Amino acid sequence: MTGLGNYLAQAYARMNLPQIHSFILTGEPEKTQQGANYEERLDEASEPVYDRINRLYPSAKEATEPTNELSNALSTFQEVYFEIGMKAGARLLYQLMMEDEKQPAKPTE
DSSP states (O other): OOHHHHHHHHHHHTOSHHHHHHHHHHSSOOSSOOOSOHHHHHHHHHHHHHHHHHHHSOSHHHHHHHHHHHHHHHHHHHHHHHHHHHHHHHHHHHHHHHHHHHSOOOOOO
8 A cells, every 4th residue: 555545554453433523522543442232321321320329319309309310410521512513524524615615616628
């Protein structure tokens, strides 16, 4: 593979959502590999939190309020980051479209 071909292959290998979201949010490459299965990722991330709540509040009645507060906070984070993601996508699309307009038109034969 030529130097340019190898460079492009490496660039294409980095073109995936986990790499992109990590770079945009933190400015650094992704440190951990995320699995593709959303349900497993959500379960793995939430299990320790709910285990802790259940240890702190042994009865279901006691755990209801903190669980609801946590769910409300997480829903708000989800809404905010979704909006930020949509704006980021729109901004990237706008930049791509503007780049196309800067390119000189190719003559037709």
